[in-house]
Amino acid sequence: MKTLPWFSISKFFLFLTPFAIIIVTKSTLFPFIVGKYIWFRSSVALALIAFLCGLLFETRGWEEYGKKIIRVLKTPLGITVTAFAGIFILAGFLGIRPSYSFWSNFERGEGGLQMLNLYILFLLLATLFQKESDWRKFFWAALWAAFCMVLYGVGAGLGYNGFIGEKFGEPNFRFQGSLGNSSYVAALLIFAAFYGAYILATRYSKRLFFHAGSILIWIFFGVYGAAFLLAGTRGAFLGLIGGIFVGLAYLGYAIKSWRKWAIAIAVVLAVTAGSLITFRDSEFVKRIPGSRIFDISFTTTTLQHRTIMWQIAWWSFKERPILGWGPENFGVLFQKNFNPRYFEPDKGFGAWFDRAHNVIFDYLASVGILGTLAYVSIFAVIYWNILRGKIEKNAGLSPGIAAFVLAVPTAYLVQGIALFDILPTYLNLFMFFAFAWYLFYGNHEKNNKK
Numbered sequence: 001m002k003t004l005p006w007f008s009i010s011k012f013f014l015f016l017t018p019f020a021i022i023i024v025t026k027s028t029l030f031p032f033i034v035g036k037y038i039w040f041r042s043s044v045a046l047a048l049i050a051f052l053c054g055l056l057f058e059t060r061g062w063e064e065y066g067k068k069i070i071r072v073l074k075t076p077l078g079i080t081v082t083a084f085a086g087i088f089i090l091a092g093f094l095g096i097r098p099s100y101s102f103w104s105n106f107e108r109g110e111g112g113l114q115m116l117n118l119y120i121l122f123l124l125l126a127t128l129f130q131k132e133s134d135w136r137k138f139f140w141a142a143l144w145a146a147f148c149m150v151l152y153g154v155g156a157g158l159g160y161n162g163f164i165g166e167k168f169g170e171p172n173f174r175f176q177g178s179l180g181n182s183s184y185v186a187a188l189l190i191f192a193a194f195y196g197a198y199i200l201a202t203r204y205s206k207r208l209f210f211h212a213g214s215i216l217i218w219i220f221f222g223v224y225g226a227a228f229l230l231a232g233t234r235g236a237f238l239g240l241i242g243g244i245f246v247g248l249a250y251l252g253y254a255i256k257s258w259r260k261w262a263i264a265i266a267v268v269l270a271v272t273a274g275s276l277i278t279f280r281d282s283e284f285v286k287r288i289p290g291s292r293i294f295d296i297s298f299t300t301t302t303l304q305h306r307t308i309m310w311q312i313a314w315w316s317f318k319e320r321p322i323l324g325w326g327p328e329n330f331g332v333l334f335q336k337n338f339n340p341r342y343f344e345p346d347k348g349f350g351a352w353f354d355r356a357h358n359v360i361f362d363y364l365a366s367v368g369i370l371g372t373l374a375y376v377s378i379f380a381v382i383y384w385n386i387l388r389g390k391i392e393k394n395a396g397l398s399p400g401i402a403a404f405v406l407a408v409p410t411a412y413l414v415q416g417i418a419l420f421d422i423l424p425t426y427l428n429l430f431m432f433f434a435f436a437w438y439l440f441y442g443n444h445e446k447n448n449k450k
Helices: 006-022 034-057 061-072 075-091 097-101 109-128 132-157 184-202 212-231 232-253 258-278 300-319 330-336 361-385 390-395 399-415 423-441 442-447
Strands: none
Touching: 006 061, 006 109, 006 132, 006 423, 006 442, 034 061, 034 109, 034 423, 061 075, 061 109, 061 390, 061 423, 075 097, 075 109, 075 361, 075 423, 109 423, 132 184, 132 212, 132 423, 184 212, 184 232, 184 399, 184 423, 212 232, 212 399, 232 399, 300 330, 300 361, 330 361, 361 390, 361 399, 361 423, 390 399, 390 423, 399 423
């Protein structure tokens, strides 16, 4: 009796995970959040069940995939991701509200349970996606998901029946897509742009403008660029600039013949971005759609609020420095260490925050120094492998692609100075971790022979 192709079924459900970002459930109290994490967790759970059935029932299932997952866990990247997820969950159990830290609440849907699902996603992707074609298909799924996310925002902006969100022309309009929060639209699109650039570089390098697939990706880039500007997220803009600079620096370092070009592009980019920021109050710059991203200074109200909040996170960290207070507990810390500068009677109360709006301070307060070091170690392993030329040596890819891979975590970390992670960014981050594992440790020679 022939068994079901369990591992293929598991892959199918993994392909569904990127589409969590487009789910909007009007019937729930929090339409932009609840449906997303239900879709994501359901897809991961079904993928895990199929994977376990494959280990049990498929011929050589354990030999091919069981040993592979053990290998994933033994590599430096696998160890650091495991350490971060494990400490994150442990910090919740040892924090001030263990149940809340694990289950979170209906509004957020984060906590230890979400981290457990993200960790399973990382393991399954790294274990099952062993070929270049697997990752290209997965990136195509992510590209379509990002495109649909933008389309939903267009529908909401035009006021179509059934679409919810800000409408075009409203005062202080910022594009929200299907995320319900403009701050994360731009961050997600940076990841999506990387997926498209990777496919162009590895699949259509000789037909960049003369193939249906490459033309579609260029269309996606145009749509993503417009949405990026309309989202008006200054942190993501700085992240994008930072990622490009680091990518160019690596390109100049790895290929001497490209060094002059890399420097020239970096100078042009720096002058252009600096001019737009310097003259942000001019009529010319203000007419640019999404010109809010150029309004960068140390005197903005949002930055002042964040610096106060970072102080609260730091004070809280010093009280419980090892494992922190547990995930999902920053609201308690905000009240415990409340800064009176937030109180503005003329505005009813003032600013309210349940996150530190900085990934490092967030983790320091919630999972302590151990969790934060584990989190930073993931990126240290990624940077170290790239700088050692592991992508070129192991995957046989060009330094140009390595520069792209290096730019992505840089852009993410820079934008994380003023933001915290939610499911759409977490999802893409762990997808990237798994893809980095494939580049660093995947058996590319075996795949090429096949």
